[in-house]
Amino acid sequence: MSVDMLLYASTYVNMFFVACRPNDPVQLLAGPLSEGDANELAGILKVLADPVRLRLVSIVASSATGEACACDFTAPLDRSQPTISHHLGQLVTAGILEREQRGKWAWFRLNDQSLDAVHRALGRPNCC
Amino acid sequence: MSVDMLLYASTYVNMFFVACRPNDPVQLLAGPLSEGDANELAGILKVLADPVRLRLVSIVASSATGEACACDFTAPLDRSQPTISHHLGQLVTAGILEREQRGKWAWFRLNDQSLDAVHRALGRPNCC
Protein backbone atom coordinates (compact mmCIF):
# COMPACT_ATOMS: atom_id res chain seq x y z
CA MET A 1 0.00 0.00 0.00
CA SER A 2 1.38 3.39 -0.95
CA VAL A 3 1.70 6.24 1.48
CA ASP A 4 -0.94 8.16 -0.42
CA MET A 5 -3.34 5.26 -0.17
CA LEU A 6 -2.68 4.90 3.53
CA LEU A 7 -3.39 8.57 4.10
CA TYR A 8 -6.50 8.29 1.97
CA ALA A 9 -7.77 5.29 3.89
CA SER A 10 -7.04 6.66 7.33
CA THR A 11 -8.71 9.93 6.41
CA TYR A 12 -11.92 8.17 5.59
CA VAL A 13 -11.70 5.90 8.60
CA ASN A 14 -11.34 8.90 10.86
CA MET A 15 -14.19 10.68 9.15
CA PHE A 16 -16.27 7.57 9.66
CA PHE A 17 -15.66 7.63 13.38
CA VAL A 18 -16.61 11.26 13.56
CA ALA A 19 -19.71 10.72 11.51
CA CYS A 20 -20.78 7.74 13.61
CA ARG A 21 -21.20 9.56 16.86
CA PRO A 22 -24.70 8.79 18.22
CA ASN A 23 -26.38 11.92 16.95
CA ASP A 24 -25.02 11.74 13.41
CA PRO A 25 -24.78 8.15 12.25
CA VAL A 26 -24.15 7.23 8.64
CA GLN A 27 -27.24 5.29 7.62
CA LEU A 28 -27.35 3.41 4.36
CA LEU A 29 -31.14 3.25 4.31
CA ALA A 30 -32.07 6.60 5.85
CA GLY A 31 -31.52 8.70 2.75
CA PRO A 32 -29.28 9.16 -0.28
CA LEU A 33 -25.67 8.97 0.86
CA SER A 34 -23.39 11.87 0.05
CA GLU A 35 -20.20 11.11 -1.79
CA GLY A 36 -18.26 11.63 1.42
CA ASP A 37 -20.47 9.39 3.54
CA ALA A 38 -20.34 6.70 0.86
CA ASN A 39 -16.55 6.85 0.76
CA GLU A 40 -16.31 6.56 4.53
CA LEU A 41 -18.65 3.60 4.79
CA ALA A 42 -17.13 1.87 1.75
CA GLY A 43 -13.69 2.32 3.25
CA ILE A 44 -14.43 0.39 6.40
CA LEU A 45 -16.53 -2.19 4.56
CA LYS A 46 -13.59 -2.85 2.23
CA VAL A 47 -11.48 -3.71 5.25
CA LEU A 48 -14.12 -6.14 6.48
CA ALA A 49 -14.76 -7.63 3.04
CA ASP A 50 -11.96 -10.18 3.09
CA PRO A 51 -12.30 -13.79 4.25
CA VAL A 52 -9.02 -13.81 6.17
CA ARG A 53 -9.82 -10.56 7.97
CA LEU A 54 -13.34 -11.73 8.82
CA ARG A 55 -11.90 -14.88 10.35
CA LEU A 56 -9.36 -12.84 12.31
CA VAL A 57 -12.15 -10.70 13.74
CA SER A 58 -14.29 -13.72 14.55
CA ILE A 59 -11.45 -15.49 16.31
CA VAL A 60 -10.65 -12.45 18.44
CA ALA A 61 -14.31 -11.80 19.20
CA SER A 62 -15.07 -15.33 20.27
CA SER A 63 -12.01 -15.94 22.39
CA ALA A 64 -12.76 -16.49 26.07
CA THR A 65 -10.70 -13.52 27.22
CA GLY A 66 -11.79 -11.25 24.40
CA GLU A 67 -8.29 -11.08 23.02
CA ALA A 68 -5.96 -13.19 20.93
CA CYS A 69 -2.25 -13.35 20.26
CA ALA A 70 -0.91 -12.86 16.74
CA CYS A 71 0.88 -16.19 17.11
CA ASP A 72 -2.49 -17.97 17.24
CA PHE A 73 -3.58 -16.89 13.78
CA THR A 74 -0.99 -18.21 11.36
CA ALA A 75 -1.78 -21.91 11.74
CA PRO A 76 -5.61 -21.97 11.49
CA LEU A 77 -5.75 -19.44 8.66
CA ASP A 78 -3.10 -21.12 6.51
CA ARG A 79 -1.41 -17.88 5.54
CA SER A 80 2.17 -16.74 5.94
CA GLN A 81 3.20 -14.64 8.91
CA PRO A 82 3.65 -11.48 6.80
CA THR A 83 0.20 -11.91 5.33
CA ILE A 84 -1.45 -12.27 8.74
CA SER A 85 0.49 -9.26 9.96
CA HIS A 86 -0.67 -7.29 6.94
CA HIS A 87 -4.33 -8.10 7.57
CA LEU A 88 -4.05 -7.35 11.28
CA GLY A 89 -2.51 -4.01 10.37
CA GLN A 90 -5.44 -3.22 8.09
CA LEU A 91 -7.93 -4.05 10.83
CA VAL A 92 -6.06 -1.92 13.37
CA THR A 93 -5.76 1.03 10.98
CA ALA A 94 -9.49 0.83 10.32
CA GLY A 95 -10.18 0.82 14.07
CA ILE A 96 -11.84 -2.58 14.06
CA LEU A 97 -9.13 -4.19 16.20
CA GLU A 98 -6.84 -2.71 18.83
CA ARG A 99 -3.27 -3.86 19.23
CA GLU A 100 -1.39 -4.16 22.51
CA GLN A 101 2.25 -5.20 22.72
CA ARG A 102 3.00 -7.48 25.65
CA GLY A 103 6.62 -8.53 25.71
CA LYS A 104 7.40 -10.33 22.51
CA TRP A 105 3.77 -10.93 21.70
CA ALA A 106 1.14 -8.71 20.13
CA TRP A 107 -2.39 -9.06 21.46
CA PHE A 108 -5.52 -7.96 19.69
CA ARG A 109 -9.00 -7.20 20.92
CA LEU A 110 -12.17 -5.98 19.28
CA ASN A 111 -13.10 -2.30 19.23
CA ASP A 112 -16.82 -2.70 19.85
CA GLN A 113 -17.68 0.89 18.93
CA SER A 114 -16.20 0.54 15.47
CA LEU A 115 -17.98 -2.65 14.50
CA ASP A 116 -21.25 -1.44 16.07
CA ALA A 117 -21.07 1.66 13.91
CA VAL A 118 -20.79 -0.43 10.76
CA HIS A 119 -23.58 -2.67 12.00
CA ARG A 120 -25.89 0.27 12.61
CA ALA A 121 -24.98 1.86 9.29
CA LEU A 122 -26.44 -1.15 7.49
CA GLY A 123 -29.60 -1.35 9.60
CA ARG A 124 -32.90 0.45 9.71
CA PRO A 125 -32.88 3.79 11.54
CA ASN A 126 -35.01 2.48 14.43
CA CYS A 127 -32.99 -0.68 14.84
CA CYS A 128 -30.47 -1.37 17.61
CA MET B 1 -15.52 -9.92 -14.87
CA SER B 2 -14.64 -13.34 -16.19
CA VAL B 3 -17.08 -16.23 -16.36
CA ASP B 4 -15.08 -18.08 -13.73
CA MET B 5 -15.25 -15.10 -11.42
CA LEU B 6 -18.98 -14.73 -11.95
CA LEU B 7 -19.57 -18.40 -11.16
CA TYR B 8 -17.35 -18.06 -8.11
CA ALA B 9 -19.22 -14.99 -6.88
CA SER B 10 -22.68 -16.36 -7.49
CA THR B 11 -21.76 -19.61 -5.77
CA TYR B 12 -20.87 -17.79 -2.61
CA VAL B 13 -23.85 -15.49 -2.84
CA ASN B 14 -26.16 -18.46 -3.08
CA MET B 15 -24.41 -20.19 -0.20
CA PHE B 16 -24.85 -17.02 1.80
CA PHE B 17 -28.59 -17.00 1.25
CA VAL B 18 -28.81 -20.61 2.28
CA ALA B 19 -26.70 -20.02 5.35
CA CYS B 20 -28.76 -17.00 6.35
CA ARG B 21 -32.02 -18.74 6.91
CA PRO B 22 -33.29 -17.81 10.39
CA ASN B 23 -32.08 -20.96 12.17
CA ASP B 24 -28.57 -20.88 10.74
CA PRO B 25 -27.34 -17.33 10.35
CA VAL B 26 -23.72 -16.51 9.64
CA GLN B 27 -22.60 -14.51 12.67
CA LEU B 28 -19.28 -12.71 12.71
CA LEU B 29 -19.18 -12.46 16.48
CA ALA B 30 -20.78 -15.75 17.52
CA GLY B 31 -17.73 -17.92 16.97
CA PRO B 32 -14.76 -18.53 14.69
CA LEU B 33 -15.94 -18.41 11.10
CA SER B 34 -15.25 -21.39 8.90
CA GLU B 35 -13.45 -20.75 5.66
CA GLY B 36 -16.70 -21.23 3.77
CA ASP B 37 -18.73 -18.88 5.95
CA ALA B 38 -15.98 -16.27 5.72
CA ASN B 39 -15.95 -16.52 1.93
CA GLU B 40 -19.71 -16.13 1.75
CA LEU B 41 -19.86 -13.12 4.01
CA ALA B 42 -16.81 -11.50 2.40
CA GLY B 43 -18.37 -11.99 -1.02
CA ILE B 44 -21.47 -9.97 -0.28
CA LEU B 45 -19.53 -7.39 1.74
CA LYS B 46 -17.24 -6.86 -1.25
CA VAL B 47 -20.25 -5.98 -3.35
CA LEU B 48 -21.37 -3.46 -0.75
CA ALA B 49 -17.89 -2.03 -0.20
CA ASP B 50 -17.92 0.45 -3.06
CA PRO B 51 -19.00 4.09 -2.79
CA VAL B 52 -20.95 4.07 -6.03
CA ARG B 53 -22.83 0.91 -5.13
CA LEU B 54 -23.60 2.18 -1.63
CA ARG B 55 -25.06 5.32 -3.11
CA LEU B 56 -27.10 3.29 -5.58
CA VAL B 57 -28.55 1.24 -2.72
CA SER B 58 -29.24 4.33 -0.63
CA ILE B 59 -31.01 6.08 -3.49
CA VAL B 60 -33.22 3.08 -4.17
CA ALA B 61 -33.94 2.52 -0.49
CA SER B 62 -34.91 6.10 0.19
CA SER B 63 -37.09 6.71 -2.84
CA ALA B 64 -40.72 7.39 -2.05
CA THR B 65 -41.98 4.39 -4.04
CA GLY B 66 -39.18 2.08 -2.93
CA GLU B 67 -37.87 1.79 -6.45
CA ALA B 68 -35.77 3.80 -8.85
CA CYS B 69 -35.14 3.84 -12.58
CA ALA B 70 -31.66 3.25 -13.95
CA CYS B 71 -31.96 6.53 -15.79
CA ASP B 72 -32.01 8.39 -12.46
CA PHE B 73 -28.56 7.25 -11.40
CA THR B 74 -26.15 8.47 -14.04
CA ALA B 75 -26.42 12.17 -13.34
CA PRO B 76 -26.11 12.31 -9.52
CA LEU B 77 -23.34 9.72 -9.34
CA ASP B 78 -21.19 11.28 -12.06
CA ARG B 79 -20.31 7.97 -13.69
CA SER B 80 -20.77 6.77 -17.25
CA GLN B 81 -23.82 4.75 -18.20
CA PRO B 82 -21.82 1.51 -18.61
CA THR B 83 -20.26 1.96 -15.20
CA ILE B 84 -23.64 2.44 -13.52
CA SER B 85 -25.00 -0.56 -15.37
CA HIS B 86 -22.00 -2.60 -14.22
CA HIS B 87 -22.56 -1.68 -10.58
CA LEU B 88 -26.29 -2.34 -10.78
CA GLY B 89 -25.51 -5.74 -12.26
CA GLN B 90 -23.21 -6.54 -9.34
CA LEU B 91 -25.88 -5.58 -6.84
CA VAL B 92 -28.51 -7.68 -8.61
CA THR B 93 -26.21 -10.70 -8.87
CA ALA B 94 -25.48 -10.43 -5.16
CA GLY B 95 -29.20 -10.31 -4.42
CA ILE B 96 -29.09 -6.86 -2.85
CA LEU B 97 -31.23 -5.24 -5.55
CA GLU B 98 -33.94 -6.71 -7.78
CA ARG B 99 -34.37 -5.63 -11.37
CA GLU B 100 -37.66 -5.28 -13.21
CA GLN B 101 -37.88 -4.34 -16.86
CA ARG B 102 -40.78 -2.01 -17.64
CA GLY B 103 -40.84 -1.05 -21.28
CA LYS B 104 -37.60 0.64 -22.16
CA TRP B 105 -36.72 1.33 -18.55
CA ALA B 106 -35.19 -0.87 -15.89
CA TRP B 107 -36.46 -0.40 -12.34
CA PHE B 108 -34.67 -1.48 -9.21
CA ARG B 109 -35.86 -2.14 -5.69
CA LEU B 110 -34.21 -3.32 -2.51
CA ASN B 111 -34.25 -6.99 -1.50
CA ASP B 112 -34.80 -6.49 2.22
CA GLN B 113 -33.95 -10.06 3.17
CA SER B 114 -30.53 -9.85 1.63
CA LEU B 115 -29.44 -6.64 3.32
CA ASP B 116 -30.99 -7.72 6.62
CA ALA B 117 -28.93 -10.89 6.49
CA VAL B 118 -25.72 -8.89 6.12
CA HIS B 119 -26.85 -6.56 8.88
CA ARG B 120 -27.49 -9.41 11.28
CA ALA B 121 -24.24 -11.11 10.35
CA LEU B 122 -22.34 -8.12 11.71
CA GLY B 123 -24.39 -7.75 14.90
CA ARG B 124 -24.48 -9.47 18.25
CA PRO B 125 -26.38 -12.78 18.33
CA ASN B 126 -29.20 -11.35 20.50
CA CYS B 127 -29.56 -8.23 18.40
CA CYS B 128 -32.35 -7.55 15.92
Added chain:
DNA sequence: CTGTCATATTGATGTCTGTCGATATGTTGC
Protein backbone atom coordinates in the same frame (compact mmCIF):
# COMPACT_ATOMS: atom_id res chain seq x y z
C1' DC C 1 -39.48 -2.00 -40.95
C1' DT C 2 -36.93 1.62 -39.42
C1' DG C 3 -35.23 5.02 -36.41
C1' DT C 4 -34.81 6.31 -31.63
C1' DC C 5 -34.06 5.61 -27.06
C1' DA C 6 -32.60 2.97 -22.68
C1' DT C 7 -29.74 -0.41 -21.08
C1' DA C 8 -26.32 -4.22 -21.37
C1' DT C 9 -22.04 -6.15 -23.06
C1' DT C 10 -17.32 -6.02 -24.86
C1' DG C 11 -12.58 -4.77 -24.81
C1' DA C 12 -8.97 -2.18 -23.02
C1' DT C 13 -6.46 0.20 -19.36
C1' DG C 14 -4.62 1.89 -15.09
C1' DT C 15 -4.90 1.04 -10.31
C1' DC C 16 -5.56 -1.60 -6.23
C1' DT C 17 -4.96 -5.81 -3.44
C1' DG C 18 -3.61 -10.34 -1.43
C1' DT C 19 0.22 -13.04 -1.19
C1' DC C 20 4.90 -14.52 -0.19
C1' DG C 21 10.17 -14.53 0.46
C1' DA C 22 13.59 -11.81 2.35
C1' DT C 23 14.83 -8.73 5.66
C1' DA C 24 14.37 -5.34 9.45
C1' DT C 25 12.80 -4.16 14.11
C1' DG C 26 12.17 -4.97 18.71
C1' DT C 27 11.97 -7.93 22.99
C1' DT C 28 13.70 -11.43 26.22
C1' DG C 29 17.12 -14.23 28.49
C1' DC C 30 21.81 -15.25 29.19
Added chain:
DNA sequence: GCAACATATCGACAGACATCAATATGACAG
Protein backbone atom coordinates in the same frame (compact mmCIF):
# COMPACT_ATOMS: atom_id res chain seq x y z
C1' DG D 1 26.46 -7.56 23.90
C1' DC D 2 24.54 -11.63 21.71
C1' DA D 3 21.47 -15.30 20.31
C1' DA D 4 16.71 -16.59 19.86
C1' DC D 5 12.24 -15.46 18.99
C1' DA D 6 7.86 -12.72 17.55
C1' DT D 7 6.28 -9.42 14.65
C1' DA D 8 6.57 -5.72 11.14
C1' DT D 9 8.17 -3.87 6.80
C1' DC D 10 9.95 -4.16 2.02
C1' DG D 11 9.84 -5.54 -2.76
C1' DA D 12 7.79 -8.06 -6.20
C1' DC D 13 4.13 -10.28 -8.66
C1' DA D 14 -0.27 -12.17 -10.24
C1' DG D 15 -5.00 -11.52 -10.19
C1' DA D 16 -9.00 -8.59 -9.41
C1' DC D 17 -11.52 -4.28 -10.01
C1' DA D 18 -13.47 0.36 -11.47
C1' DT D 19 -13.76 2.88 -15.33
C1' DC D 20 -14.77 4.37 -20.02
C1' DA D 21 -15.46 4.35 -25.26
C1' DA D 22 -17.44 1.65 -28.62
C1' DT D 23 -20.83 -1.45 -29.78
C1' DA D 24 -24.71 -4.65 -29.24
C1' DT D 25 -29.36 -5.69 -27.60
C1' DG D 26 -33.97 -4.86 -26.95
C1' DA D 27 -38.26 -1.99 -26.71
C1' DC D 28 -41.32 1.41 -28.44
C1' DA D 29 -43.30 4.82 -31.93
C1' DG D 30 -44.49 6.01 -36.35
